[in-house]
Amino acid sequence: MPDVPATEHSLEQTEVAKDASRRTFVALGIGALGACYAGLIGYPVYQYLATPARKAVAQGAVTQTVLDGADKLPPGSSLMFKFGTTPAMLIHHTDGSWVALGAVCTHLACTVSYEPEQSRIYCACHGGVYDPKTGQNVAGPPPKPLTRYSVEVQDGRIVVTKA
Amino acid sequence: MDASWSPKPDVARSRSLATVIYEWVDERLGLEEILALARKKTVPDHKYSFWYYWGGLSLFFFFVQVFSGVLLLVYYRPGPEAYESVRQITYDIQFGWLIRSAHSWSANLMVFAVFVHMFSVYFMKAYRKPREFGWWSGMALLALTLLFGFSGYLLPMDDLAYFATKVGLEIPAALPLVGTFLTDIVRGGPEVSETTIQRFFALHVVILPLIYLPILAFHLWLVQKHGNALPPSEEAKPESERRTIPFFPDFFSLDLGMWLIALNVLSILASLYPWQLGPQADPLAPAPVGIHPEWYFMSQFQVLKVFGRWFPGAAGEALGISLFTLAIVIWAAIPLFDTRTAGGRRAQIATYFGYFALLGMIVFSIWGYLDLK
Numbered sequence: 001m002p003d004v005p006a007t008e009h010s011l012e013q014t015e016v017a018k019d020a021s022r023r024t025f026v027a028l029g030i031g032a033l034g035a036c037y038a039g040l041i042g043y044p045v046y047q048y049l050a051t052p053a054r055k056a057v058a059q060g061a062v063t064q065t066v067l068d069g070a071d072k073l074p075p076g077s078s079l080m081f082k083f084g085t086t087p088a089m090l091i092h093h094t095d096g097s098w099v100a101l102g103a104v105c106t107h108l109a110c111t112v113s114y115e116p117e118q119s120r121i122y123c124a125c126h127g128g129v130y131d132p133k134t135g136q137n138v139a140g141p142p143p144k145p146l147t148r149y150s151v152e153v154q155d156g157r158i159v160v161t162k163a
Numbered sequence: 164m165d166a167s168w169s170p171k172p173d174v175a176r177s178r179s180l181a182t183v184i185y186e187w188v189d190e191r192l193g194l195e196e197i198l199a200l201a202r203k204k205t206v207p208d209h210k211y212s213f214w215y216y217w218g219g220l221s222l223f224f225f226f227v228q229v230f231s232g233v234l235l236l237v238y239y240r241p242g243p244e245a246y247e248s249v250r251q252i253t254y255d256i257q258f259g260w261l262i263r264s265a266h267s268w269s270a271n272l273m274v275f276a277v278f279v280h281m282f283s284v285y286f287m288k289a290y291r292k293p294r295e296f297g298w299w300s301g302m303a304l305l306a307l308t309l310l311f312g313f314s315g316y317l318l319p320m321d322d323l324a325y326f327a328t329k330v331g332l333e334i335p336a337a338l339p340l341v342g343t344f345l346t347d348i349v350r351g352g353p354e355v356s357e358t359t360i361q362r363f364f365a366l367h368v369v370i371l372p373l374i375y376l377p378i379l380a381f382h383l384w385l386v387q388k389h390g391n392a393l394p395p396s397e398e399a400k401p402e403s404e405r406r407t408i409p410f411f412p413d414f415f416s417l418d419l420g421m422w423l424i425a426l427n428v429l430s431i432l433a434s435l436y437p438w439q440l441g442p443q444a445d446p447l448a449p450a451p452v453g454i455h456p457e458w459y460f461m462s463q464f465q466v467l468k469v470f471g472r473w474f475p476g477a478a479g480e481a482l483g484i485s486l487f488t489l490a491i492v493i494w495a496a497i498p499l500f501d502t503r504t505a506g507g508r509r510a511q512i513a514t515y516f517g518y519f520a521l522l523g524m525i526v527f528s529i530w531g532y533l534d535l536k
Contacts, residue, residue, distance in 0.1 A: 037426075044258035048234060051256045 060084035063162045070158040078114040083149065083160060087111050089121075090151070090158065091132055100160045101135040102147030112146070121146070204390070204410035209397050214283035216421045218386070221280050223422045224273035225379070227429065228311075231266040232368065239318070241364035243357045246443045249319040253440050260437050267438040269429055270312055274459045277308050285517045288501065288510065289392030295498040297389070300382040302495050307375045312457065314367040320360060325444030326454050328363075329355050334467070337480045354446065395510070455535050462524045463487065465531035494520065 062084040073079050073092045080089050080103060087103040091114055101121070105112050110125035114132055121130040128140035135146035152159040189195055206215065238256055240248040252259035281301060284290060290298035317328040332355070336346040351358035397405060408414055441451075456464045470483035493516070501513035 040430075044261055045234065047257040048259055048262055049237065051259075 056085050060086065065160045067158045067160065069156065071153055071156060076116045078116075081160075088147075088149065088160070089114055090160065093133065097133070098151040098153060098158070099133060099135070100149040100151045101130075101132075102149070104146075105142060106137065106144040106146065107140070107142040198411070201411035201415075202409060205407035206391050206410050206414040207393055207397060208406040208408045209394070211283075211287060211394050211396075214279075214287065215391055216418060217276055217280035217283055219418045220421060220425055221273060221276040222379075222383075223425050224269050224276055224429075227269040227426075228266065228273060229372075231262050231269065234262050235266055236368065241318070241361050245318060245320040245357070245360050249321075249440060261433060264433040264436075264438040265429060268432045268436075270315065271457070271459075272425070272429060272432075274308060274312060277305055278459070281305060282517070282521055284392075285497070286514065287392060287394040288513070289394075290498040290501075291392075292498070292502060294385070294389055294392055297382065297385045298498050299495065300378050300385065303378050304375065304382060307371055307378070309459065311367065311371055311375075312459065314363040314371065316457070317355070317360060317363045318367065319440060320444050321441035322444050322448065322451055323441050323454065325355055325446070326450045327456060328359065331456070331460070334484065337477070337484060339481070453535055455531070458528060461531040462527035465527040465534065468531075468534065469527075490520070 065081065065083050065088075067079070067081055067090065070079055070081075070090060073090065075092050075096060076094045078089050078091045080087060082088065083102070089101055089103045089112075091099045091101070093099065094116075103111050105123040105125065105128050107123065107126055107128050110123050112121050112123045112128070112130065115122050116132075119132060120138075121132050121135075122128070123130075123140070123142070126141050128142040129138050130136060130142065130146050131138050135148045137143070137145050148163050149160045150163045152161065185194070206212070235252065238248055238252050238259065239245070249263070252263055254260070284298070284301065313328075313331055317324045332346050332350055335349070336342045338345065347353060349362065351362050393405070455461065466487065467480060467483040470486075471479040473479060474482055497513055497516070501509050503510055
């Protein structure tokens with residue numbers, strides 16, 4: 001290619017630069033418009049899909065559950081109930097004490113079971129073991145104790161409250 | 164190898180990550196070949212080019228149907244709870260009304276686009292050799308589109324859905340010999356019930372898509388293989404006077420532009436005129452006054468009604484259905500009749516038959532609406 005005179009060269013460069021900036025502007029404009037459309041479609045779709053989750057959160061936002069007739073629960077047995085939307089268990093120990101614990105294993109969210117004969121709370125999924133009196137994780141993979149609720153025994157019913 | 168060889172540093176730096184990824188994929192899948200094909204492909208440019216967009220528009224509305232349909236599937240429950248689940252979608256789930264409305268509106272717009280596409284193909288004589296299979300696969304897609312419409316209409320199980328399905332199923336039931344048997348199989352018994360919903364649901368979301376998709380793929384492959392047909396007026400011009408535009412990016416961008424317009428029209432209709440949900444279907448309640456089929460079934464409905472008036476009893480219905488079947492057979496066979504590439508007597512007859520069919524559809528539809536009062 002023959003050498004281009006310096007002046008013409010710089011002119012060509014400015015043309016190229018102008019062209020590039022216009023190209024960037026158009027690309028940005030189309031990108032922004034595309035993002036607007038994606039948002040306008042994405043937002044209703046997200047809200048549509050998220051409705052049950054949001055309703056569950058609203059339902060789960062309880063601080064107290066009343067268990068009618070639960071005071072008749074014989075010692076050495078347990079009762080499963082829902083605290084908001086999460087499974088929970090009420091245990092009447094043989095020494096007469098009452099304990100309410102979340103029944104969701106802190107390892108991978110299986111529902112645990114109370115085994116009075118072994119005096120433990122056991123998770124069948126991966127062998128996690130909890131203390132039935134405190135909810136403390138004592139063996140197996142669970143990293144944390146079970147959620148503990150406070151229990152109030154009233155006449156004809158039991159009131160479980162978020163601790 | 165030359166030890167002093169190394170990539171020029173400035174070139175290496177200018178290769179962005181996107182380029183590197185693109186080249187990696189291209190080396191393995193041959194993307195350049197596809198792009199080269201798309202660049203070489205051209206689309207005729209003439210005064211009737213506008214009609215080339217309608218196949219693409221039909222496809223766009225089909226995509227909307229798939230997308231919104233899958234979303235409705237998240238909450239819809241066929242069977243006895245069908246009405247309640249649609250009520251929840253419409254009134255309880257956030258934006259559920261919008262998604263349902265978009266699905267219904269897009270269904271209507273899809274049927275409209277498919278009809279426009281069919282008639283434009285017809286009048287541009289794009290069914291002639293070698294495009295006969297395009298015409299036939301297109302007819303099959305139209306029939307399936309109407310079946311999608313009919314089966315989907317029942318799913319909300321409100322009063323209109325119930326009676327529309329009840330009446331609609333009386334038409335195959337009027338077929339000689341197999342009619343009753345066939346209709347009872349489709350309906351799942353002698354009455355429209357939960358069993359019918361379950362069947363129509365399976366038809367609407369599984370069976371019809373399974374049949375539709377391969378035919379659609381075949382149809383699109385044919386378009387790719389043969390390209391856009393020239394209307395006779397363009398064919399008559401010498402090659403040097405015909406103009407074309409590249410498919411990529413020119414026609415492709417215009418196609419996308421049409422899709423954007425379609426999306427905007429759909430959004431306006433779906434949000435400003437939300438699709439309604441009537442009261443729950445009750446077999447003991449009388450049919451609502453002024454009940455009528457959707458617009459795309461109106462002309463057929465009116466033909467049957469008129470024939471019923473002229474020839475009372477089963478004869479009228481049988482005659483109407485026979486006449487319809489005959490018209491559809493002729494319509495499908497037109498590529499075998501109008502075969503000449505240049506215009507001629509047969510080409511003219513075909514064009515007149517097209518006008519007759521289009522006019523018939525419009526007149527009977529309008530008559531149908533006027534006849535409701």
